Amino acid sequence: MNASHDYQRVYVWEQPVRWFHWINAVCVIALGATGYLIAHPPGLLNGGEAGDSYWFGTIRFVHFATAYVFMFNFLFRLYWASVGNKYTHWRNFFPISKPQLRQVAAVLKVDILQSSDKAVHTLGHNSVAYFTYMGTGLLTVFMVLSGFALYAPMSDSWFPQLFTWMVPLFGSEQNLRLFHYGALWLFIIFTLIHIYLVFYHDYVEGHGVLSSMVGGWKFMEKDAIKAEEASGISGFPRRKRRPAPAAAPGAKPDPVP
Numbered sequence: 001m002n003a004s005h006d007y008q009r010v011y012v013w014e015q016p017v018r019w020f021h022w023i024n025a026v027c028v029i030a031l032g033a034t035g036y037l038i039a040h041p042p043g044l045l046n047g048g049e050a051g052d053s054y055w056f057g058t059i060r061f062v063h064f065a066t067a068y069v070f071m072f073n074f075l076f077r078l079y080w081a082s083v084g085n086k087y088t089h090w091r092n093f094f095p096i097s098k099p100q101l102r103q104v105a106a107v108l109k110v111d112i113l114q115s116s117d118k119a120v121h122t123l124g125h126n127s128v129a130y131f132t133y134m135g136t137g138l139l140t141v142f143m144v145l146s147g148f149a150l151y152a153p154m155s156d157s158w159f160p161q162l163f164t165w166m167v168p169l170f171g172s173e174q175n176l177r178l179f180h181y182g183a184l185w186l187f188i189i190f191t192l193i194h195i196y197l198v199f200y201h202d203y204v205e206g207h208g209v210l211s212s213m214v215g216g217w218k219f220m221e222k223d224a225i226k227a228e229e230a231s232g233i234s235g236f237p238r239r240k241r242r243p244a245p246a247a248a249p250g251a252k253p254d255p256v257p
């Protein structure tokens with residue numbers, strides 16, 4: 001139990017990020033379920049009218065329609081990574097600074113190696129999570145490119161035709177299909193570990209990680225917030241502008257643009 005109860009409430013996940021998250025989660029589950037059925041179609045027979053048993057067509061329709069939502073939702077998150085608050089900024093997702101890499105080691109010691117019980121306090125995602133989401137982002141790009149390339153021969157629309165260059169890159173449509181299917185399993189593994197970890201962190205740290213993707217708020221001890229903000233990791237700070245050089249004595253000021 002924490003000795004100090006001097007907690008502060010911090011608004012971390014803005015509404016657009018929360019909408020992105022839940023739309024993305026629903027899309028991944030819908031695409032995963034329908035994609036699996038398309039790869040392994042069950043031989044369901046029914047004695048009714050052939051036209052009434054169009055269920056597999058519906059499965060395929062849901063898969064293709066959801067793919068559009070998945071893609072536009074992801075493009076929106078890319079946009080938000082440049083206009084959103086500091087916790088959602090794209091720079092967090094790149095493992096470039098020493099403090100970030102040190103935090104990766106610290107989180108792995110707690111979460112994976114279990115050789116330390118020193119919880120890592122962050123307001124945004126921790127660095128391991130940021131880098132993992134970078135991975136799922138790349139996986140999303142691959143799924144969209146390969147998915148639309150596979151869809152192109154079945155569609156009259158111009159949009160899927162933009163992706164046909166993916167097929168020769170992988171040698172054949174069948175190879176591309178195998179990679180598209182393989183990536184589904186990476187999403188399944190990610191989702192299982194992701195759900196386990198958000199529950200685990202919520203329980204162990206008590207910062208409201210789980211509810212933060214619903215309401216946007218996290219709660220943390222004021223001291224921990226100060227220490228974390230000083231480390232400059234969570235919500236990787238935007239680059240500070242260099243101060244303008246002092247004007248020479250007697251020089252005319254620059255005209256205001």
Ligand code: HEM
Nearest residue numbers: 017021024025028124125126129133191195198209210213
């Ligand atoms: C019941 C299911 C889920 C729950 C409870 C859940 C919960 C959460 C929570 C609490 C966070 C924020 C963690 C933090 O503050 O560090 C988060 C982030 C995230 N989750 Fe989930 N999640 C679920 C399903 C999924 C699924 C299915 C996916 C996609 C495969 C997903 C992808 C992500 C991504 C990409 C982020 C980062 C969001 C961003 O920064 O834009 N989640 N999730």
